[in-house]
Amino acid sequence: MKTSLGDKIAYFSQESIKDIPLPERFTFPFFYEPHPLSRLAAANLQHYLETHTGLDHNFGLENDTDGSPIGKMFGVLVVQDPQGQLGYLSAFSGKLANSNDHPKFVPPVFDMLTENSFFLQGLEIITSINTRIDQLSTDNDYLRLQTALENARKNANSEISDLKAQLKLNKDKRKQVRAELKERLNEADYAIAEANVINQSLADKRQLKHLSDQWSQTISDLQNQVATFESEIESLKNERKERSADLQQQIFEQYSFLNKDKKSRSLRDIFKETPFGKPPAGSGECAMPKLLQYAFAHDYQPISMAEFWWGASPKSEIRKHQQFYPACTGKCKPILAHMLEGIPVDDNPLLDIKEDRSPLEIIFEDDSFVVVNKPAGLRSVPGVNIEDSVYSRLKRGLLATEPLIIHRLDMDTSGLLVVAKTPAAHKHIQRQFLQRTVRKRYTALLSKVIDQSGGMIDLPLGPDLFNRPRQLVCFETGKKSVTKWEVVTRYSDTTKVNFWPLTGRTHQLRMHSAHVSGLNAPIVGDDLYGTPSERMYLHAAEIEFVHPATREKVRFAIAEGF
Structure with missing residues (x-):
């Protein structure tokens, strides 16, 4: 393996690839089994990561010691140079050891960290604004005035409340005095005494008004002084927001992506017609756009690709050390649609479903519902590109009425599915x-x-909004998801378990199996959170509910067959 001087390509030795035929088409980035050339490139890169000590990045592996552990997605792109030689390019997503500049890896599409770049200059201004905001927010006079204002409001409420209570007592006493005066005085004398009582009432009102006005003035003076600080802070925050938005737009324009014809499109232009309307944070920083950009800029022909995770698993996503993963959909799919334009790409395997025309097994049927044993690989309901499903098969003739889907199973999950036959049962x-x-x-x-x-x-x-249909573990916004589990049988390198989901979240059992804080063992054949196999070994084995007509509990069970 050699790397050309001043370039990022690492050439394969002829001996290592002599028996490996080239793929007919480029890899479909969002669902693939790595081509042997990609596997060879990935193995070479992984060997480099294992043996190279100058990366200064803590991946969370045994030999890493500095800083907090951060696993990283790496990518390889097998390419053919203009002379027909095969090699591969390497890249990482985001930054490595807080830097974009590493000899083995292609550069970013746009390097925001270049010395004196507009990004760093703009960031310096925004940082100075943040510093000024922090200084004002912690200014001793500002804090003193805030405390004085809070105390003034409390004291005003207390004193005014106390005075009102006293004035109410005075009013009650005047009422009693009036009653007593009316009993023992004649009309003329009562009028004179009443005038005195009225004067006392007016004096009380003047006292309350004076106290209220006094506190109102005090509070107003303090509010004006506090407002001087807050107005400056608010002005700085508005300036920060405007500068950040302008800087973001500049960045979007600098991220400009090539395709094989060297047609360039900016990040903002690419995303303006997507549901997001604008690029999500981190767009263009993934490994695959970096690799394709470098290849097109140097007239290399892309042959195949692969991406793998290196290091400790993150807290939210399912990522396993050295395992291959597809490109992300939310950030990369719009970009790669442009970059791969005009390049023959493998068909999406998810759309190449071999329809199983074997009869759908019905476990139970009555006037209210039907229970079927859904085979793995069959959808519960039709999809955008796939019609074959439990619903469509039942509708085609197995049921005399419109099937009413009550719940669903993932396409790759087998087992019991209940379908209602009447709206009341549904x-x-x-x-x-x-x-x-x-x-x-x-x-x-x-x-x-x-x-x-x-x-x-x-x-x-x-949901992982930028990588559907994947799910995330999130302790801030995630919905409660609880699963009871029990080991059934232990084999040499696998374990059969029973799951009882106490909640019904999307991919709950798959996530709870695969996540490092769950069982840390993906379900065999789970191509989303684990590694593909002939099928995903998850089976809905038993279901129990109250019959909608008889109101008695009914239970159905069927063995998993694995």
Whole structure:
């Protein structure tokens, strides 16, 4: 393996690739099995990461010691140079050791960290604004005035409240005096005495007004002094917001991506027609756009690609050390659609579904609902590009009425699915799902030996908005997700378990299996959170609910077959 001087390409030795044919098309980036050339390139890069000590980055592995552990996504792009030689380019997503400049790796599409760049200059101004805001926010006079204003308000409320209480007592006493005077004085004398009582009432009102005015003036003076600080702080915040927005727009324009014809499009232009309307944070910083940009700029022909995770698993996503992953959809898909324009790309395997025309097995049927044993690989309902599903098969003739889907199973999950035959049955059973009174048991084969015998997993889940349909663990915005589990059988390198989901979140069992804070063992064949196999070994084995007509509990079970 050699690297050309001044370039980032590492050439394969002819011996290492002599028996590997070139792929007919470029890799489909969002769902792929790495081509042998990509695997070879990835293995070479991983060897470099294992043996190279100058990266100064803590990946969370045993030999890392400096800083907080941060795993990283790396990418390789197999290319052919203008002379026909094969090699590969390497890249990392984001920054490595807080730097973009590493000899082995291609540069970013735009390096914001270049000395005296507009980004650093703009960031310096924004940082100075932040410093000024912090200085004003912690200014001793400002803090003293805030405290004085708070105390003035409290004292004003207290003193005015106390005076009002006293004036109420005075009023009650005057009322009593009036009653007594009226009993023992004649009309003329009572009028004179009444005038005196009225004067006392007016004096009380003047006293209350004077106290209120006095405190109002004091509070107003303090508010004006506090407002002087707050007005300057607010003005600085507005300036910071405007400068940040301008700087972001400048960055979007600097990120300009090439395709094979060297047609360039900016980040802002690429994302303006997406649902986001503007680029998400970090767009253009992933490995694959960096690799393609470098290849097109140097007239290299892309042959195949692969991306893998290196280091400790993050707290939110499912990422395993050395495992291959697809490019992200939210940030990379719009960019790669432009960059790969005109390049023959493998078909999306997710759309190449071999329809299983074997009959759909019906476990139970009556006038209210039907229970089917859904095979792995069949959708519960039709998708945008795939019609074949439990719904469509039932509708085609297995049911005389319109099938009413109550719940769903992932396409790769097999097992029991309940479909209503009447609106009343649909409403009744669906309510049970919503109230979490339906009891479900799943069986799964996990990708390692689990030492514990069982337990509970409580990890809140939410959607990965920039990488659908993947889910994230999020303790701030995620929804509560709880799973009971129990080991059934331990094998040499796998474990069969039973799951009882106590909540019904998307991909709950898959996430709770794979996440480092869950069982840290992806379900065998889970191509989203683990590694692909002939199928995903997750089976909906048992379901129990109240029959919508008889109001008695019914239970259905079917063995997993693995």
